[in-house]
Amino acid sequence: xxxxxxxxxxxxxxxxxxxxxxxxxxxxxxxxxxxxxxxxxxxxxxxxxxxxxxxxxxxxxxxxxxxxxxxxxxxxxxxxxxxxxxxxxxxxxxxxxxxxxxxxxxxxxxxxxxxxxxxxxxxxxxxxxxxxxxxxxxxxxxxxxxxxxxxxxxxxxxxxxxxxxxxxxxxxxxxxxxxxxxxxxxxxxxxxxxxxxxxxxxxxxxxxxxxxxxxxxxxxxxxxxxxxxxxxxxxxxxxxxxxxxxxxxxxxxxxxxxxxxxxxxxxxxxxxxxxxxxxxxxxxxxxxxxxxxxxxxxxxxxxxxxxxxxxx
Amino acid sequence: xxxxxxxxxxxxxxxxxxxxxxxxxxxxxxxxxxxxxxxxxxxxxxxxxxxxxxxxxxxxxxxxxxxxxxxxxxxxxxxxxxxxxxxxxxxxxxxxxxxxxxxxxxxxxxxxxxxxxxxxxxxxxxxxxxxxxxxxxxxxxxxxxxxxxxxxxxxxxxxxxxxxxxxxxxxxxxxxxxxxxxxxxxxxxxxxxxxxxxxxxxxxxxxxxxxxxxxxxxxxxxxxxxxxxxxxxxxxxxxxxxxxxxxxxxxxxxxxxxxxxxxxxxxxxxxxxxxxxxxxxxxxxxxxxxxxxxxxxxxxxxxxxxxxxxxxxxxxxxxxxx
Amino acid sequence: xxxxxxxxxxxxxxxxxxxxxxxxxxxxxxxxxxxxxxxxxxxxxxxxxxxxxxxxxxxxxxxxxxxxxxxxxxxxxxxxxxxxxxxxxxxxxxxxxxxxxxxxxxxxxxxxxxxxxxxxxxxxxxxxxxxxxxxxxxxxxxxxxxxxxxxxxxxxxxxxxxxxxxxxxxxxxxxxxxxxxxxxxxxxxxxxxxxxxxxxxxxxxxxxxxxxxxxxxxxxxxxxxxxxxxxxxxxxxxxxxxxxxxxxx
Ligand SMILES: Nc1ncnc2c1ncn2[C@@H]1O[C@H](COP(=O)(O)OP(=O)(O)OP(=O)(O)O)[C@@H](O)[C@H]1O
Ligand SMILES: [Mg+2]
Numbered sequence: 001x002x003x004x005x006x007x008x009x010x011x012x013x014x015x016x017x018x019x020x021x022x023x024x025x026x027x028x029x030x031x032x033x034x035x036x037x038x039x040x041x042x043x044x045x046x047x048x049x050x051x052x053x054x055x056x057x058x059x060x061x062x063x064x065x066x067x068x069x070x071x072x073x074x075x076x077x078x079x080x081x082x083x084x085x086x087x088x089x090x091x092x093x094x095x096x097x098x099x100x101x102x103x104x105x106x107x108x109x110x111x112x113x114x115x116x117x118x119x120x121x122x123x124x125x126x127x128x129x130x131x132x133x134x135x136x137x138x139x140x141x142x143x144x145x146x147x148x149x150x151x152x153x154x155x156x157x158x159x160x161x162x163x164x165x166x167x168x169x170x171x172x173x174x175x176x177x178x179x180x181x182x183x184x185x186x187x188x189x190x191x192x193x194x195x196x197x198x199x200x201x202x203x204x205x206x207x208x209x210x211x212x213x214x215x216x217x218x219x220x221x222x223x224x225x226x227x228x229x230x231x232x233x234x235x236x237x238x239x240x241x242x243x244x245x246x247x248x249x250x251x252x253x254x255x256x257x258x259x260x261x262x263x264x265x266x267x268x269x270x271x272x273x274x275x276x277x278x279x280x281x282x283x284x285x286x287x288x289x290x291x292x293x294x295x296x297x298x299x300x301x302x303x304x305x306x307x308x309x310x311x312x
Numbered sequence: 313x314x315x316x317x318x319x320x321x322x323x324x325x326x327x328x329x330x331x332x333x334x335x336x337x338x339x340x341x342x343x344x345x346x347x348x349x350x351x352x353x354x355x356x357x358x359x360x361x362x363x364x365x366x367x368x369x370x371x372x373x374x375x376x377x378x379x380x381x382x383x384x385x386x387x388x389x390x391x392x393x394x395x396x397x398x399x400x401x402x403x404x405x406x407x408x409x410x411x412x413x414x415x416x417x418x419x420x421x422x423x424x425x426x427x428x429x430x431x432x433x434x435x436x437x438x439x440x441x442x443x444x445x446x447x448x449x450x451x452x453x454x455x456x457x458x459x460x461x462x463x464x465x466x467x468x469x470x471x472x473x474x475x476x477x478x479x480x481x482x483x484x485x486x487x488x489x490x491x492x493x494x495x496x497x498x499x500x501x502x503x504x505x506x507x508x509x510x511x512x513x514x515x516x517x518x519x520x521x522x523x524x525x526x527x528x529x530x531x532x533x534x535x536x537x538x539x540x541x542x543x544x545x546x547x548x549x550x551x552x553x554x555x556x557x558x559x560x561x562x563x564x565x566x567x568x569x570x571x572x573x574x575x576x577x578x579x580x581x582x583x584x585x586x587x588x589x590x591x592x593x594x595x596x597x598x599x600x601x602x603x604x605x606x607x608x609x610x611x612x613x614x615x616x617x618x619x620x621x622x623x624x625x626x627x628x629x630x631x632x633x634x
Numbered sequence: 635x636x637x638x639x640x641x642x643x644x645x646x647x648x649x650x651x652x653x654x655x656x657x658x659x660x661x662x663x664x665x666x667x668x669x670x671x672x673x674x675x676x677x678x679x680x681x682x683x684x685x686x687x688x689x690x691x692x693x694x695x696x697x698x699x700x701x702x703x704x705x706x707x708x709x710x711x712x713x714x715x716x717x718x719x720x721x722x723x724x725x726x727x728x729x730x731x732x733x734x735x736x737x738x739x740x741x742x743x744x745x746x747x748x749x750x751x752x753x754x755x756x757x758x759x760x761x762x763x764x765x766x767x768x769x770x771x772x773x774x775x776x777x778x779x780x781x782x783x784x785x786x787x788x789x790x791x792x793x794x795x796x797x798x799x800x801x802x803x804x805x806x807x808x809x810x811x812x813x814x815x816x817x818x819x820x821x822x823x824x825x826x827x828x829x830x831x832x833x834x835x836x837x838x839x840x841x842x843x844x845x846x847x848x849x850x851x852x853x854x855x856x857x858x859x860x861x862x863x864x865x866x867x868x869x870x871x872x873x874x875x876x877x878x879x880x881x882x883x
Contacts, residue, residue, distance in 0.1 A: 023524065033408055040409045040500065041432070051439065134346070144609070149349075232438065266561050275446060293430055307430060
């Protein structure tokens with residue numbers, strides 16, 4: 001694919017003199033672009049190195065398994081559990097919503113279009129268009145706007161709480177899950193549905209039983225990508241969760257989270273202990289995100305979905 | 313009517329189909345409704361300030377406590393500086409990087425590189441912010457403080473050498489750098505995708521005419537992929553304007569107009585992050601003014617998302633692909 | 635005795651372990667049309683892609699033997715591939731104009747090689763490929779807006795624009811309607827005066843109409859090579875005969 005070569009062929013071509021000025025220019029371009037590629041990835045290693053080199057000092061089982069005591073002491077269990085609670089609840093809200101919407105737009109509105117009545121067809125066409133358009137727009141909305149919205153909409157009802165934060169995060173998960181699910185549902189071969197329909201299934205049960213199972217790996221990829229994205233989000237939680245040195249399960253309790261904790265550390269100033277604790281917390285957060293992302297990429301390979309840096 | 317029949321009507325396949333379908337339609341409507349809800353809520357909260365303050369909102373001074381002036385221009389200027397500089401860094405590098413990945417990178421290295429980009433995009437912005445705060449800012453301070461930098465002096469109409477001893481490390485520069493780092497994976501990935509879509513037959517046609525690898529990748533691949541690259545730029549522009557946490561910690565959050573990259577600044581997202589929590593307590597006008605800022609952000613992000621789509625379809629039409 | 639334009643000496647080619655071309659030996663004279671025939675998958679495309687080194691694009695490709703063009707080995711250590719390709723036009727099976735304007739398509743090659751008088755070259759090439767009358771007045775329209783047959787002639791014009799000595803065509807009419815196909819065939823006959831043409835084709839009738847000599851490949855081996863009319867009348871090998879009578883298709 002492309003004009004890329006195998007490593008050996010690329011190397012071999014470098015061991016002879018260029019035969020023309022243009023071939024020489026080719027090599028210059030190669031070196032130039034390769035240097036740029038290194039420059040692009042360098043910050044990744046720099047940041048991961050920086051975080052790990054500073055953060056591993058404090059990292060031990062106690063740090064993960066005990067709650068914070070003030071900001072400078074104890075572990076970060078409350079933040080870890082809080083993050084998990086937030087994302088778990090957000091997922092439970094967002095997943096059925098998005099998968100349902102995706103099923104409607106791909107299975108009923110699109111595939112089932114031919115048999116339906118005229119105005120239903122028109123309506124469905126618009127539903128697809130609107131759902132996809134709004135999902136794309138939503139994907140571009142800055143995270144701080146979700147925070148502000150959560151503050152006036154969810155906090156107004158629930159106060160700064162687990163549920164307010166989780167619902168705010170759920171909104172942010174919509175575009176990723178919706179679009180990935182749509183994509184993987186569309187990738188399910190038509191023959192599978194037809195086989196099921198031939199056996200007397202209505203569209204409803206076809207969707208559930210056959211298609212969903214075939215698209216499952218793709219849907220899981222989307223869910224994991226969405227989780228990987230929102231678990232690191234701070235801005236939507238700034239005004240919605242409050243903070244807590246414990247990790248209660250009450251929906252209406254204030255709750256801590258990993259990214260918010262890091263933010264608070266960053267605000268605390270520059271004492272050495274705070275700096276180290278911030279980095280240790282960052283290790284845990286990055287670790288979770290990387291594991292989730294790697295699993296998502298791996299799952300996407302299974303179903304031939306292409307995961308791209310930067311989401312949908 | 314036997315009981316059996318009733319059961320069939322109530323729980324039979326076609327009823328289940330109808331109920332299921334309606335439920336799914338409701339889900340679909342809810343997901344679309346979210347953006348409408350967000351927009352209307354933000355609009356409703358911003359409305360009082362727009363009515364009460366009117367053009368004052370575009371004033372240069374933001375001082376909610378003493379003089380109660382709510383000019384958001386300083387934040388717009390800050391955002392322009394930070395995103396402008398970051399894109400200046402990120403766009404050329406990102407396009408070059410995607411060209412490398414698509415056209416030059418040996419096969420075996422492609423997947424690892426792509427994985428690094430995915431992980432890079434996965435690093436939470438607060439961690440980027442932390443790194444910028446603890447590493448980049450001191451680094452820039454120590455790097456630049458000893459320097460003397462030529463600056464155009466409008467009084468004498470000549471360059472004067474300005475000592476950078478006072479440079480704190482905070483401001484437009486570190487924010488733009490960390491933002492550029494965060495944008496690069498997206499720019500590279502999106503442009504790479506559109507370069508990979510360029511059919512090999514076009515590359516072959518170019519080679520068959522005796523074009524070199526460089527000429528082929530720039531004149532054919534890059535040019536054909538240009539709409540996608542344009543979309544990548546617009547998408548990253550939207551991200552840059554909306555990025556909060558990484559920028560928040562390093563711009564210095566100073567409500568003065570930045571004049572150059574070593575000045576401190578205050579961007580649109582930061583003022584919401586810093587002040588909204590307070591304002592919602594009992595400063596209704598300030599809260600409303602902050603929602604004007606939110607409205608500006610929301611409109612900008614929608615504008616970029618939509619133009620990104622339009623650029624792609626415009627480019628394809630121009631090339632005759634559609 | 636005319637000097638051979640292309641001389642193939644004991645050429646073997648592989649994709650990885652797969653032996654595609656097996657000890658080919660033959661020569662092609664200048665200003666002739668040579669048809670390469672054979673059943674699908676016998677290595678026709680591979681062969682002509684070796685002539686201009688497009689085979690370099692396939693990572694697992696390797697070869698032995700030599701191909702001399704004007705006495706120079708195309709795989710020679712001192713060959714400049716870009717110059718080599720400049721001297722060899724290539725028309726692909728499927729029309730593949732660049733997604734640019736008609737003008738830019740034709741001007742691409744000349745501009746790349748820093749040639750002068752681009753406007754004249756563009757006009758000359760379009761005239762040579764019998765396209766000038768149809769598109770001369772709308773050169774800045776996107777090339778992809780043209781019909782399939784026009785696109786293919788544009789690709790021919792694009793190839794002619796760099797003044798190649800040889801033109802390679804890989805089933806250039808496979809995707810075209812009969813009338814467009816006929817136009818291309820007519821072009822081939824006129825171009826023969828100035829160029830050496832190697833034409834891959836499935837179509838025996840077409841080979842008979844336009845080619846002077848023909849090569850018949852079967853599973854990578856050269857079964858038969860000679861004057862087209864001779865091969866058509868008295869094939870020496872039963873497999874050639876089977877192909878000519880349409881048993882391989
Ligand atoms: N890039 C490649 N990698 C591996 N094998 C290849 C590659 N390209 C072609 N082949 C194999 O080499 C053989 C010859 O292919 P080639 O394209 O030269 O056939 P052809 O004679 O042009 O066939 P057709 O008439 O169908 O175009 C085929 O069996 C094909 O599968
Ligand atoms: Mg072929």
